[in-house]
Amino acid sequence: MKIAWIGTGLMGAPMAARLAAAGHELHAWNRTGARVEPLQALGATVSPSAQAAIGAAGIVFTMLSDAAAIRATVLDPPAVALAGRTLVQMGTIGPQDSRDLAAAVEQSGGRYLEAPVLGSTPQAAAGELIVMAAGAQRVFDDVRPLLEVLGPEPRWLGAVGSASAMKLALNQLIAGLTASFALSLGLVRGLDVSVDEFMAILRRSALYAPTFDKKLARMLAADYARPNFSTAHLTKDVRLFLDAARPLGLQVQALEALTGLLDGAASRPQPEDYAALYAVIDPRHAGRGPGPQAAAVPAPRLEESGP
Numbered sequence: 001m002k003i004a005w006i007g008t009g010l011m012g013a014p015m016a017a018r019l020a021a022a023g024h025e026l027h028a029w030n031r032t033g034a035r036v037e038p039l040q041a042l043g044a045t046v047s048p049s050a051q052a053a054i055g056a057a058g059i060v061f062t063m064l065s066d067a068a069a070i071r072a073t074v075l076d077p078p079a080v081a082l083a084g085r086t087l088v089q090m091g092t093i094g095p096q097d098s099r100d101l102a103a104a105v106e107q108s109g110g111r112y113l114e115a116p117v118l119g120s121t122p123q124a125a126a127g128e129l130i131v132m133a134a135g136a137q138r139v140f141d142d143v144r145p146l147l148e149v150l151g152p153e154p155r156w157l158g159a160v161g162s163a164s165a166m167k168l169a170l171n172q173l174i175a176g177l178t179a180s181f182a183l184s185l186g187l188v189r190g191l192d193v194s195v196d197e198f199m200a201i202l203r204r205s206a207l208y209a210p211t212f213d214k215k216l217a218r219m220l221a222a223d224y225a226r227p228n229f230s231t232a233h234l235t236k237d238v239r240l241f242l243d244a245a246r247p248l249g250l251q252v253q254a255l256e257a258l259t260g261l262l263d264g265a266a267s268r269p270q271p272e273d274y275a276a277l278y279a280v281i282d283p284r285h286a287g288r289g290p291g292p293q294a295a296a297v298p299a300p301r302l303e304e305s306g307p
């Protein structure tokens, strides 16, 4: 299969690497060249432009930040010809943005599938992403063997927009769970209650979510560098959720309040993991490593992951 892969950021690079390692002819492009070059070692061709990558392939994957980046890269340049090609959009964008993209691609004579993913960089590298796809079922059936290289059981959810909506529903949970955990952790540490005991009780309760342990080490160490999933992207996703939820009359005040905290976390100097929400929620521990009590917490064995 001749594949164009557009966007080799944190997620795109390991996903493209899996397709190249599976023996597919991969033509990859990234705006920042240094992030795409490592794929050459796996036999991929680094294309000089998105247009060149698309022109060399029958199927085009995009793993870009947002809808504007997708449009700028695969739709706006007049040289791009999607006619007769299938575009598989895998980033997190809003349902309406995805429907608009589908219409534009189909107008150009191409086919469109949205296929956002749950799971982060470790799952991308291991081919264990949860892939949620939507669009014509025939397109899904055609693309499915490639999606299976990225995640074991890709799911088809119906018309374009359904998978984007599903992804936003899940990412809203990431934001809410992380903020909620950070607040409880802040109280426990602030009042000198044992973090070790807090975690032991939480793990045995129905309130526990594995994401708590996955982010605990970062929060205790105040280490948000080398993000798995950036605060900026989670902030984007919460705003996309709000845009989709408000017209439904959903009461989104709690999530609106969270955007203020996320903006605070996203404005910290370096691109950081979204676990940095804790630094904003508990400023007393924003820049300090773990205290002696926190050091007693057994290091979580769960491999850290983002969404």
Ligand SMILES: NC(=O)c1ccc[n+]([C@@H]2O[C@H](COP(=O)([O-])OP(=O)(O)OC[C@H]3O[C@@H](n4cnc5c(N)ncnc54)[C@H](OP(=O)(O)O)[C@@H]3O)[C@@H](O)[C@H]2O)c1
Pocket: 006, 007, 008, 009, 010, 011, 012, 030, 031, 032, 035, 063, 064, 065, 066, 068, 069, 072, 073, 090, 091, 092, 093, 117, 118, 119, 120, 121, 228, 229, 230, 233, 234, 237, 306, 307
């Ligand atoms: N990280 C995760 O755990 C995760 C999990 C599931 C879904 N997602 C979603 O997947 C998408 C990618 O996430 P990521 O973590 O891989 O992000 P990332 O590391 O920030 O990569 C973003 C990619 O988009 C490119 N890009 C951004 N703006 C562009 C523009 N105007 N023109 C051309 N290229 C542009 C970047 O190019 P440069 O390299 O030149 O900046 C890079 O290739 C996002 O929608 C994110 O929400 C992320």
